[in-house]
Amino acid sequence: MISVGIIGGSGYTGKKLIEFCNLHPEIDDFKIYGNSSSGRKILDLFPEFSNIIHNDEIASIDYLSNHDLYFIALPHGEALNYVPQLIADGKKVIDLGGDYRLDSQAEYETWYSKKHTSPQLLATKIYGLADYQAQDYSASNLIANPGCYPTATLLSLLPLADSFADEILTASTVAYSGTSGAGKTPKQELLLSEMDGNVSAYNLNKHRHQPEILQMLNKFGFDSPFSFSTHLLPVAVGIYATTSVHLKSEIPNEDIIAKYKSFYSNSPFVRLREVPPQLNWVVGTNFCDINISVKNKVMIITSAIDNLVKGASGQAIQNMNILFGWNETTSLLNYGVKNVPAY
Numbered sequence: 001m002i003s004v005g006i007i008g009g010s011g012y013t014g015k016k017l018i019e020f021c022n023l024h025p026e027i028d029d030f031k032i033y034g035n036s037s038s039g040r041k042i043l044d045l046f047p048e049f050s051n052i053i054h055n056d057e058i059a060s061i062d063y064l065s066n067h068d069l070y071f072i073a074l075p076h077g078e079a080l081n082y083v084p085q086l087i088a089d090g091k092k093v094i095d096l097g098g099d100y101r102l103d104s105q106a107e108y109e110t111w112y113s114k115k116h117t118s119p120q121l122l123a124t125k126i127y128g129l130a131d132y133q134a135q136d137y138s139a140s141n142l143i144a145n146p147g148c149y150p151t152a153t154l155l156s157l158l159p160l161a162d163s164f165a166d167e168i169l170t171a172s173t174v175a176y177s178g179t180s181g182a183g184k185t186p187k188q189e190l191l192l193s194e195m196d197g198n199v200s201a202y203n204l205n206k207h208r209h210q211p212e213i214l215q216m217l218n219k220f221g222f223d224s225p226f227s228f229s230t231h232l233l234p235v236a237v238g239i240y241a242t243t244s245v246h247l248k249s250e251i252p253n254e255d256i257i258a259k260y261k262s263f264y265s266n267s268p269f270v271r272l273r274e275v276p277p278q279l280n281w282v283v284g285t286n287f288c289d290i291n292i293s294v295k296n297k298v299m300i301i302t303s304a305i306d307n308l309v310k311g312a313s314g315q316a317i318q319n320m321n322i323l324f325g326w327n328e329t330t331s332l333l334n335y336g337v338k339n340v341p342a343y
């Protein structure tokens, strides 16, 4: 049994972490740390947890108690203030933000417009794409939890890159996110009156998730032109990514499907679908649903996830399960599952 600190537990991903920690049989106790919300009662902030969790006070992130594991769910840049000391103290840390995802200090400073103050940890962290099973988590106490768009995009592209990287002429991902992807801080463009019935592209050619995706794809031998465009969808939750790949020559459909099946044969949270997934099938769950369509030399891959669960807190819990040697599905498998068509 372990004790857990949730730093940034008052935010959107923090709230999901509270739910998962409360359900987890290996977690003895968990404590929530906030910034502006410190001193408030948890149930003031989240009345929906009444009769489910204790109405403790939210503690200040400036005074951390002793825990075995810390989840960090803070805006980018803030984790730099906590992670180095926690790691020096021998603690395990899972950071949901972007501060430790990139391997290169220069890349981080370019894309995040901020100096990295603990670059030595960039080399030793594990990039925790939990459904990519070949990783050894014993080498580090720091897991950089992937971003939501990279999770949906990488899970849909890694099997292809792993076996057919040399066959890829270009890859282009068009991705859509619900508004909770931006966290709880109010922004005019996220108001219902702006979003209702509306779709818009944003951060074109400058989204911070692009170098994160490319970093991982490059490790799998992908070295072709790649474009990544992001859109806001008028829903609260969900990521939908459609990637078009132009191939140099035809690859039989069955070879590609066989590759995806074997790549994910031990991945309980990746579901290969015979038709393009719908957001509804995955929202509220830790699943990533993927469909592959190949015709002539064009391959179109669609993938769908819940940005707050598979794209953040669910994957963080999965990473915790792997880090501590527990069954990776613990407290996750049946979470949020609704009746969906069994294709």
Ligand SMILES: NC(=O)c1ccc[n+]([C@@H]2O[C@H](COP(=O)([O-])OP(=O)(O)OC[C@H]3O[C@@H](n4cnc5c(N)ncnc54)[C@H](OP(=O)(O)O)[C@@H]3O)[C@@H](O)[C@H]2O)c1
Pocket (backbone or CB within 6 Å): 007, 008, 009, 010, 011, 012, 013, 014, 033, 034, 035, 036, 037, 038, 061, 072, 073, 074, 075, 076, 078, 096, 097, 098, 146, 147, 148, 180, 181, 182, 183, 184, 185, 307, 308, 311, 312
């Ligand atoms: N939302 C997603 O879908 C998603 C997906 C993947 C990864 N992430 C990443 O996860 C992290 C948390 O995202 P979120 O959506 O949960 O954000 P959020 O809803 O905005 O919550 C942010 C949390 O950080 C605290 N905080 C805010 N400003 C702070 C500051 N200046 N110093 C210290 N603490 C501060 C807040 O505390 P108070 O409320 O007490 O002020 C709150 O607990 C981010 O790095 C984000 O990029 C988010």
